[in-house]
Amino acid sequence: MPQDSWNYYQAKNGLVNNSVSDLKFDSQGNLWVGTEFGVSKFSNGVWTGYNTPQGLIYHQINSLAIDVNEKIWFATPYGVSSLENGIWQSFTTENGLNYNYAFDVALDSAGNPWIGLGKGVSHFNGTNWISYEKNLGNGLVHNIVRTVVIDRDGAKWFGTEFGISKFNNNAWLTYLAEIPSADFIVSMYVDSKNRLWVGSLAGVSVFEGESITDYSYPDGLVYDRVDAIAEDQTGMMWFGTQYGASSFDGNVWKSYTTENGLPDNWITGITVDGDTNIWFGTKSKGIAELIRVVK
Numbered sequence: 001m002p003q004d005s006w007n008y009y010q011a012k013n014g015l016v017n018n019s020v021s022d023l024k025f026d027s028q029g030n031l032w033v034g035t036e037f038g039v040s041k042f043s044n045g046v047w048t049g050y051n052t053p054q055g056l057i058y059h060q061i062n063s064l065a066i067d068v069n070e071k072i073w074f075a076t077p078y079g080v081s082s083l084e085n086g087i088w089q090s091f092t093t094e095n096g097l098n099y100n101y102a103f104d105v106a107l108d109s110a111g112n113p114w115i116g117l118g119k120g121v122s123h124f125n126g127t128n129w130i131s132y133e134k135n136l137g138n139g140l141v142h143n144i145v146r147t148v149v150i151d152r153d154g155a156k157w158f159g160t161e162f163g164i165s166k167f168n169n170n171a172w173l174t175y176l177a178e179i180p181s182a183d184f185i186v187s188m189y190v191d192s193k194n195r196l197w198v199g200s201l202a203g204v205s206v207f208e209g210e211s212i213t214d215y216s217y218p219d220g221l222v223y224d225r226v227d228a229i230a231e232d233q234t235g236m237m238w239f240g241t242q243y244g245a246s247s248f249d250g251n252v253w254k255s256y257t258t259e260n261g262l263p264d265n266w267i268t269g270i271t272v273d274g275d276t277n278i279w280f281g282t283k284s285k286g287i288a289e290l291i292r293v294v295k
Contacts, residue, residue, distance in 0.1 A: 009042070263288050
């Protein structure tokens with residue numbers, strides 16, 4: 001019977017750097033990879049690298065986002081850059097950002113970015129930058145915003161180091177956990193059912209309507225800090241931690257570590273290709289592609 005198998009991609013194969021922070025596919029099937037030292041594009045088996053000489057504002061990529069028109073946004077510690085049709089643009093506090101350290105970027109239905117910063121959130125509405133900061137007349141719960149997602153209803157969710165803020169129709173809601181480690185949010189993901197998955201230092205929680213369900217190591221998660229979340233075409237959820245990755249189909253957990261295929265246990269990003277293969281970005285060993293036999 002066919003078995004799952006692995007492919008590996010590292011600097012020796014053409015990846016710009018082995019410390020991967022984020023990776024996503026565009027609509028053409030090209031893989032874009034943000035690393036500690038630049039950006040790589042993987043297209044038809046060929047790697048292309050981008051760095052500050054090409055127009056990137058800074059070499060360290062914290063996250064990236066791609067809109068339907070293939071415009072790509074990169075969040076860095078020194079501002080954000082965008083790439084569209086070969087043209088680079090960069091934004092800092094000098095031209096609109098509230099703060100230069102950008103953790104994450106999410107794109108709304110118009111393709112406009114919402115940037116999670118070390119000091120609040122900045123949003124580009126197509127013309128101007130609008131910023132949101134705690135204690136400046138809005139309901140943002142905390143100023144260090146590590147992760148941003150936008151759900152299928154257009155609500156914006158901001159994961160901070162002290163809880164979650166939801167912004168929808170100019171109204172704010174705050175969600176706080178019972179234990180401090182669960183309030184330190186490091187990843188979020190909206191799945192195909194419009195459920196919000198939240199990765200924290202205490203595991204992963206799923207928001208479904210008014211209910212919240214928590215999962216952690218005793219339930220089957222390989223480790224409690226969840227740095228990356230993705231969903232494949234079968235509805236399987238995937239979670240990346242510092243000690244491996246876990247999959248969850250709603251009933252059964254399965255874990256992947258260096259003992260069964262991963263090159264590095266610290267998983268920093270997860271994405272899925274059109275063939276249901278799972279791509280893991282790692283902290284120090286590049287990318288691992290899990291070629292799955294889907295039953």
